[in-house]
Amino acid sequence: MTLSKTAREFILHWGEMGSRWGVNRTVAQVHALLYLAAEPLTAEDIAETLSVARSNVSTSLRELQGWELVQATHQMGDRRDFFSTSHDVWQLFLTVVQQRVEREIEPTLAVLGRLVAESRAEKLPPALTSRIAAMHNFLNEMHAWYMQVAKLPPATLHGLMSLGVGVTKWLPRSRKAKEAK
Amino acid sequence: MTLSKTAREFILHWGEMGSRWGVNRTVAQVHALLYLAAEPLTAEDIAETLSVARSNVSTSLRELQGWELVQATHQMGDRRDFFSTSHDVWQLFLTVVQQRVEREIEPTLAVLGRLVAESRAEKLPPALTSRIAAMHNFLNEMHAWYMQVAKLPPATLHGLMSLGVGVTKWLPRSRKAKEAK
DNA sequence: CTGAATTTTCTGTTTATACTGAAACTTCAG
């Protein structure tokens, strides 16, 4: 399969972005390709199109499936796996966030919680303890907020976002002041 | 300078987290150390404490200063630079987001904008064009939302967040439905 | 069962990045 210059540039840029955010370049490229593709692709297709080894594609696809970003599908009379990803950007975003929260934020919360406890138990300098605790609180609040927001239907979420700072105008002054503390 | 076991673990974990998000491990460790430190440290202190080469610390500090996360300060009668970072986690977070938006999101928006234009000009398959455009729109909306929210005083922001999904209860039904489209 | 098609796993190799140590440079006290 051959790519238009535009598609190629999209994929390369996406790979570049991936590596800046800790995602393997090939993994990001494979995902970008699937995002652009009109129909599900075989691993072979992907390897050819991106000029990477078949085995590299296999690993990348496995990783993308682990992230629940890519699904394998099948076609009648064809033993090969066909891979596809959602074309709904909003959903892709939520999936990625969800996964990173589970894999990175939650374990970090656990570690920080333990460190705060240790720090108190061992009577380390209060300033140190309070800094670790502050980090823990911050992540904890972000996490709690995320857990609530993630439950909203995407449409509501999207609506809230397009309101922007508009939401603040419904905050009663007193409430606003109280919560802002 | 010697670290408590707890502090060491905090710093190591932070370094690990950094590398998962595309931040050099040493850079993240240096920042974590400064975050925990009671007073500004010299590059020499940092190198000793973390057991890394003095030059590596120099590079890391320069990078952290570029991110506006670390400042150099001075003390009377001492020619050395002393480095410190804010202890306000919320502010640190906003700084990091701000920088990543400027360095990664905005350039990506520019690229995607151009690709959408090219894709239209060259009459590429409409499905392809619309997928690139969808990605561009999404990032654009996120960016616009961020730009608005980032202008709020931190206290208001924090207040909004601790409300969680509570904000939705002020959304008039009609408005909610309309915006949700 | 057999063997072709396909996928996965594994072992080296390559590559990109991080890192060190030394040298170069800068700053400033005397």
Place this chain on the structure above:
DNA sequence: CTGAAGTTTCAGTATAAACAGAAAATTCAG
């Protein structure tokens, strides 16, 4: 000016991650 203190730059080295290619494993038609 001079040289000690401090910092940055740079060239080479080390390390970890990514990758390719081959081998192994799996699946399934016949």
